[in-house]
Amino acid sequence: KTLVDNAFYCPSKRSLNWLKLKKDYMDGVGDSLDVVPIGAFYGKGKRTGAFGAFLLAIWDPENEEYQTVCKAGTGFSDEDLSTHYDFYKQRTLKTREHNYRVSDKMAPDVWLEACQVWEIKAADLSISPVHTSAFGVKADGKG
Known part of the structure; x- marks a missing residue:
């Protein structure tokens, strides 16, 4: 997005003439998911003494199991x-x-009781070799 008339873009050079606009910067754009925290990772640095990130899952009613979607540690x-x-x-x-x-x-x-549902916002969803949600649906050996 240009902020100045007749501005030009210079690769590899920062400028206030052009700003990057991503869909996750705007409300109402991007995806949101309802997830359940099932695990936590202890914080480091200024987060010492609390959980710094959470392992989030979705419920699969067909298999009656929680399947991981992501590890979230930003935005808190x-x-x-x-x-x-x-x-x-x-x-x-x-x-x-x-x-x-x-x-x-x-x-x-630490493992957590599956007792809360959180709504999270994501810019994109991608195939993961680590997380188990929809495992094998789009790509063999990936969720």
Whole structure:
């Protein structure tokens, strides 16, 4: 998007004449998903002492299992992370539930009870060799 009349674009050069406009920068554009946190990863740095990221899944009613979609650690305020930690620290599990379909490559630090639904916004969805949602539907060995 040009902000100045007769502006020109210079590759590899930053300028306030042109700004990148992505669909996830705008409300009402992009996809949103209803997901369930089933795992958490401890925070590092300024997030030490709380969860810094969450393993998110969707429910597959056909197979009666939670299948992972993503690991989310961005977009949370410090207050969000504190609130989620306070809520989930009483809802951790000793082991993974039998109906949590998770790749060994994506095992979280802590397993969580599947007791909340979050709406998240995504710019795009892509095929993953790690996450288990829709595994094998679009590409063999990928979700």
